[in-house]
Amino acid sequence: MSIFKKIMTAIRGGATEVGEAIVDANSTRIFEQEIRDAENHLTRAKRDLTGVMAQQMAASREVDRIKREITEHEGYAVQALEKDDETLALAVAEKISALESELSAQQQALDSFEGNANRLKDLVKKSERQVQEYKRQLSMVKTTESVQKATSAITDNFSSSNSKLLSAKDSLERIKAKQQKFDDQLKAAEVLESENSDNSLEAKLKAAGIGGTENSANSVLERLKAKQK
Amino acid sequence: MNIHKIANHLNALADNSETGMVFDCQPISGEVDVLQISVIGREELPIFVSVTDDQVLCITYLWGEDEVVPEKKADMHEAMLEMNIPCPLSSFSKIGDKYVIFGALSISSSFEDIEHELAVLSNNALEVIDDMSDFLL
Numbered sequence: 001m002s003i004f005k006k007i008m009t010a011i012r013g014g015a016t017e018v019g020e021a022i023v024d025a026n027s028t029r030i031f032e033q034e035i036r037d038a039e040n041h042l043t044r045a046k047r048d049l050t051g052v053m054a055q056q057m058a059a060s061r062e063v064d065r066i067k068r069e070i071t072e073h074e075g076y077a078v079q080a081l082e083k084d085d086e087t088l089a090l091a092v093a094e095k096i097s098a099l100e101s102e103l104s105a106q107q108q109a110l111d112s113f114e115g116n117a118n119r120l121k122d123l124v125k126k127s128e129r130q131v132q133e134y135k136r137q138l139s140m141v142k143t144t145e146s147v148q149k150a151t152s153a154i155t156d157n158f159s160s161s162n163s164k165l166l167s168a169k170d171s172l173e174r175i176k177a178k179q180q181k182f183d184d185q186l187k188a189a190e191v192l193e194s195e196n197s198d199n200s201l202e203a204k205l206k207a208a209g210i211g212g213t214e215n216s217a218n219s220v221l222e223r224l225k226a227k228q229k
Numbered sequence: 230m231n232i233h234k235i236a237n238h239l240n241a242l243a244d245n246s247e248t249g250m251v252f253d254c255q256p257i258s259g260e261v262d263v264l265q266i267s268v269i270g271r272e273e274l275p276i277f278v279s280v281t282d283d284q285v286l287c288i289t290y291l292w293g294e295d296e297v298v299p300e301k302k303a304d305m306h307e308a309m310l311e312m313n314i315p316c317p318l319s320s321f322s323k324i325g326d327k328y329v330i331f332g333a334l335s336i337s338s339s340f341e342d343i344e345h346e347l348a349v350l351s352n353n354a355l356e357v358i359d360d361m362s363d364f365l366l
Binding site: 139142143146147149150151152153154156157166167168169170171172174175178179182 | 257258259260261263265270271273274277279281282283284286288291292293296324325355358359362365366
């Protein structure tokens, strides 16, 4: 059964009760051990791979050297034949033949190293993917556990602080009311601010003798005098 | 990353957060460390943050199963599933008998990422309750 399915079954089965673990601690530990084992295998495979690749490079260099030597000796053999020295040519040809069998052995070794290296590379890649997958699964188990434990910590905190959990709608209403109050205050402050600036403008205009006439005693007297006439 | 670093960062922000929100952090002790984060003005919908081996989980409780209009439950589930992708950064889930909205971040997230996540989560939570209120008692 996949980890996903296990967690789902456990949650649906009501394992969400406080204190009841989704996947028991023991199997989590075993799982962690498996991951560590896989990682050890991976390290070993990588080390082996380095060794094989070094051998592969050495074999490849050896193959090149023998090939060069064969070409060189083929040149010597031709030169010996040109000088009609059949015996020398034969000796060189024997040397070439020995080199060729050495080449074939060395080539075989190289092929085998190459095969090994490729196999190990595949193994390393596969193991790396496997470890990643194990870690993803472990993370699912651990996250589920952590959420459960966090939930019980939160629940304990709520019940100990005696704070009553509001319904979602009530919470929203209260938050909106607070927001409204804040907005109103902001608006009120703005209105007040603009009134203040109106007042100051009026004062400035008055000082400059512009705008509203003042109902001073003098102006009242002037008006009464005008009526008498 | 751990909840104490997050708490220190958010408390140090005070009024200078990028998001304009003011966060109040309070650690809750238990088997797993949990940080209760209240956004000022939205104390009724706190965000709970916990840190695991590879992620930072931010969870807000939305409503209880008992707050759902019984005959509208299936419709509500459908609506929540459909909203799951459009809803920025947050997803829905259920813990026990409580519906929750949550965001999960990589453990290597920056403080700015976490702050952004919390602000978006808080906004999402408010909006979701508003939008889903037809399904609720």
